[in-house]
Every structure is written in structure tokens, then in C-alpha cells.
Amino acid sequence: MKASILRKTAALLLTGVLATMPGNLRAQDAKALFSSKETPFNSESPYAIGQHSRGCLAGGVALPESGPTWQAMRLSRNHYWGHPETIRFVQEVSRAATKVGWNGIYVGDLSQPRGGPVPGHASHQIGLDVDFWLLPPGRLDLSRGDRERISSMNVRSADQRSVNGNWTRSHHRLLEAVARDGRVNRIFITAPVKLQMCADAPARDRAWLGKIRPWWGHNTHFHVRLNCPRGARGCVNPDPVPRGDGCDEAIWWVTEALEPPDPDAPAPKPKPPIRLADLPPQCASVVAAP
Ligand SMILES: [Zn+2]
Secondary structure, three states: OOHHHHHHHHHHHHHOHHHOOOHHHHOOEHHHHHHOOOOOOOOOOOEEEEEOOEEEEEOOEEOOOEEOOEEEOOHHHOOOEEOHHHHHHHHHHHHHHHHOOOOOEEEOOOEOOOOOOOOOOOOOOOOOEEEEEOOOOOOOOOOHHHHHHOOOOOOEOOOOOOEOOOOOHHHHHHHHHHHOOOOEEEEEEOHHHHHHHHHHOOOOOOHHHHHEEEOOOOOOEEEEEEOOOOOOOOEOOOOOOOOOOOHHHHHHHHOHHHOOOOOOOOOOOOOOOOEHHHOOOHHHHHHHOO
């Protein structure tokens, strides 16, 4: 695409001129549309458009599949795209990992080339979410095939109430370093890790612990959500985490949350798929571009 066309497209994006999209496109399943796109939407400036769980990405860039301190895993998914700030952040986290004694880090899913709803995730839609594996890398010269085959490491006990022997002090130090980063909005991790970190953190200076958020799954990877980059237009910042270390609240996850469901309770309704019309209007131009 010529630079002038690029500029025009970016301008359209910003003003939302293409907000009136045809009805048949509006009704389409956004996940199917975005996951079929193998290349980014070119844009002179990057745009994380909308919310982490309702949006898309323009001007996304790829994480280089290998670097001195990282490897991107499961390359076949093509989920290694992000806002340029995210790509920089991932590389910095990989260097932080060397400070806790790891070789670097294995990187899981970021976003699709144009963001949007992703198979297997509720968020990861605007290029500002990253999954990192909890398996400290053995080698950083894995082939593409190796990266499809090897699995990460589970750090949770079989009864789901505590961490197992795979959880180490170096994991704690790495997650703490990431949580202390001002760009980080929150980190999702299995509740037993949260509780172990609560137990191991000193009594003072615990505000960063509030960003460590218990969530379902997340026992083989941790998920980092970044705030909108400074000055980003069209990006909806996630709420900051509540004040406090969040440790008392986390107990629910290893008690009530694990009780068997009431057999008489009605089954939860499956969520309808996200349609293109449910995303910010600019996302229609992002996904419609060749
Ligand atoms: Zn994730």
C-alpha cells in the first residue's frame, strides 16, 4: 500500500467514517473474521482499539520468533502479534527473567495480526495482553516443531488448593518484578500462586501484590494485561485493581469456588458469539482491509 493510502486509512480509522458498515457484515461472527486474517492492518501509527475483551488492533507488529532471551511458542497459531509497546515489554520481561536465574522466557499467546476475538481467550483482543509460560526455558534454540510439541509446567497441586513443587522462589521474584512495572494493569494467575505469594511477601510494601489476580486456569502460564500506552487514542483503559493486597479475597478461590456445583441449579447459558457490530466501528475497517 502507498503511504498516502495508509494515511487515508488511518484517518478513516480515527474518525470512524466507516462506522456505517453493511448490515450483513455487522452480524458476522467477529472471531471467524479476525482469525482468518494472517497479516496485520498496516497503519503509520499503532492503535489498540476498544477494550481488552472487545476490540481490535491496527499497526500491530510481530514478536520476533526468537531472541537472545525468549522464544515464541506455538507459532502455528499466529498469535504473536501486539502493539509495538507490548513487543518491547515482552523483550524486557525476557531480560528480567535472566535476573532471577532463568535463561529467558517462553512466550505464549499475544494477539492475532489484527487483534479481535481470539479462539481460546476472552481477551487478548487489542494487542495489550501476553501469556508467559511458567516453565523456565531449558533451551532457547527450539525448532518450530519443538515449540508445537513441548508443554509448559503446572505449578498447582492436584486438589487445586496449593502450589506444588514446581513453584519456586524465582517464579515469585519474576512475577513480583512484572507486577511492579507501571505499564502492567494486572496479572492473572491460579489462586494457589496468589496465596503463596501473599504468604511469602514481606509485611511491608505489598501494594504490588494487588495486581496479582486469581483466575480460573492459569496454572501453566501467567497472563499480563498492560494499560493503554500513554496518549493512545481509542484505547479503553482497564480499571485499576482495587486497593490493598487482595490476599483475604483470594481465599474464596481455594474454598467455595472448589465446592461441587448445586445439581439443581440451572446450567449457565452459553455466551453468544461476539458479532462485528459488538466491537468499536473502526474494527470493521480493520478486518475488511485486504
Ligand atoms: Zn492469557
